[in-house]
Amino acid sequence: MKIMKNAVVALQYEVLDDQGETIERGKEPLVYLHGGHAGIFPRVEEALAGKEEGDKVQVQLAPEDAFGERNDALVRDEPRARFPEKVAVGMYFEAELKHGDHAQPVVFKVVDVSDDSVTIDGNHPLAGRPLDFRATVVSVRPATKEEIDHGHVHGAGGHHH
Ligand SMILES: [Zn+2]
Incomplete structure (x- = not known):
């Protein structure tokens, strides 16, 4: 079967940076529902249309096609007193970010700690980076x-409910 709208696709995948270093290699296949359901980056989905089991794709993703550009508004200084005593660079904290009337949990990384403030960065770790996405169609x-x-998708690699 060729990949088309409403196909359930399983991929073996690897993500490299623009220097050819592996960032992520999927241990489990990535399973998504094809056809604009936001299960995978749109550029990758485009490249996969019409492919079938055993086919390979390689897609160069600009930051705006992957995790977006870095947003300086997500880098903030917070009072040191709001953090645990042992706060250190590299730790992650979850905070609620308000979007209009609903709050969304966002993970922030601690990037600097001084005597009275802590600098946190809520950008995705891969924001602002071009990616090289390589995949083989498993099924x-x-x-x-x-x-x-x-x-x-339901079942293996998908939602269970
Ligand atoms: Zn469901």
Whole structure:
């Protein structure tokens, strides 16, 4: 079966940076529902359309096609007193970020600690970086009606509910 809208696709994948260093190699296949359900980067989805089991794709992603550009507004100084005594550079904290009337949890990394303040960075670690996404198609199957209704994959590699 070729990859088309409402196909469930499993990929063996690897993400490299623009220097050819491996950033991430999927231990488990990445499984997504093809056809604009936001399960995978749109540029990768485009490259996979029409491919079938065993085919390989390689896609160069600019930051705006992957995790976005870095946003300086997500780098903030917070009072030291709001953090635990042993706060150190490299630690991660979760905070609620308000978007209008709903709050979204965002992970912040501590990038600097001084006597009275802590600098935190809420950018995705890969924001601002071009990526080289390589994948091999492991399997392709038609989605069930329920998966199409939900807009995501059920079972192995997908949602369980
Ligand atoms: Zn579901």
